[in-house]
Amino acid sequence: MLFPTRYVRMKTRTGNIYDFPNYYDLVFGSDTAAELRFLRKCFGRFVTGEVARVFEPACGTGRLIYKLGKHDGLEVSGVDLNERAVAFCNRRLERSGIRGRAFLGDMSDFSVERPYDAAFNTINSFRHLPSEEAARGHFLHLVIRRGEQQWRIGHGVVDDPPGLVTALLEHRPELAGWKEIRRF
Template sequence: MPSSTRAVTQSPPKRKSASTPRKQSASATIDWYDRPQYFDMVFRDETTAEMAFFDEAYQRYATGTVSRVYEPGCGSGRLVAASAARGYDVIGLDNNDAMLAYLRRRLQRRKLSANLINGDMTTHVCSPQIDAAFCTFNTFRHMLDEDSAVSHLQSVADSLRPGGIYILGFHCIPMDADPDCTERWKAAHGGTQISVTLKVIDFQRRKRRETLRVSIKATKRNGVVERLRSEFPLRIYTPKQAFDLLASVDDVFEIVSVHDFDYEIDEHREMDNDLTDALFVLRKR
């Protein structure tokens, strides 16, 4: 899901003349995860900053050389492809066939290679072991209970060699946060313009769950308009709940640095209640 920090905005498309009306088609129930090209456009502009952070974090925080990396919940694979282009040996795991098919085509177009796996990020263990892993932009919050979250962290730890690092990013929601939240932003690529609205439609603090609705209007180069709507739950973490979760796996991970979604390697964040866009660097003991 998208970050609440930097919205991607592009200039609106030029208006067509009255003599060439737009073609339209409506698909209001398609899951946005089944349209990887739109999902990818939402996050595309973040890739450069993320990869620069990863490269620097590998050098600063991992012991030894990082050459083999892993992304659980890789989605459309922009970070898998970017890592492969930098020469890393990459493993990408997701449980959505449409996402993985899109990523395979992307790698083929760019003459890149990666090991792509359809699997469960709560249980998958990489073999041979990896040097680093990364999972950003709230993918982690799709694991809706404590057992799943801990199982995922343990599986990543089992995948890492000692001294390897896991870069984990997700939103924390303070106790005084407004549960009514709507975000809007735009993006464009390859002649397609998209407008995205994300709205919290259900918020249950005691159950630690919020439900989000993502609505997308995609206007293609040929004027065809496609509309998508998708709803999905995410687990809620306050900063303290996030810290407590990571403390529960401190036998396998140590927190070596905390940042935010600005991806500034020299800007460190305190582990306090003001931490909302949390980016943890965990090192395998």
């Protein structure tokens, strides 16, 4: 016999991957550097002025906001539905002395206390919206303020042409609302 017959018992974990933040980051963290490069390019291209505060709806473990806080010195915040992921994110931010916090909440229904310089919601997170109706209603209700001008970045589903769209919206007091400025 070449190999002795032995049985090794392995501990098996079952459940939702989002309930195991350490494993989640191991499985999904391989593209973090590329995602950060992309986000930094977007901030540089689409944000006027300095980016000091960023927000991520559906932040999960805080993988991206943690890196932006640690390497770029940004104040970071996020919101997520998973209590374990939010707790993990906050422990990581606190341990590293990063300014910011994750909050328990739904990315399609939240509010923020004050404006952010930039916000992002990756398509991997956006796909978790459960229905077309939820996707249509999902907008990042983040006011990005530069001087007296107010802006929103919104994600939504449109009919004509059909698809997913991200748009920059400008607050127009004379219209008592928001006007789409540019689609991305």
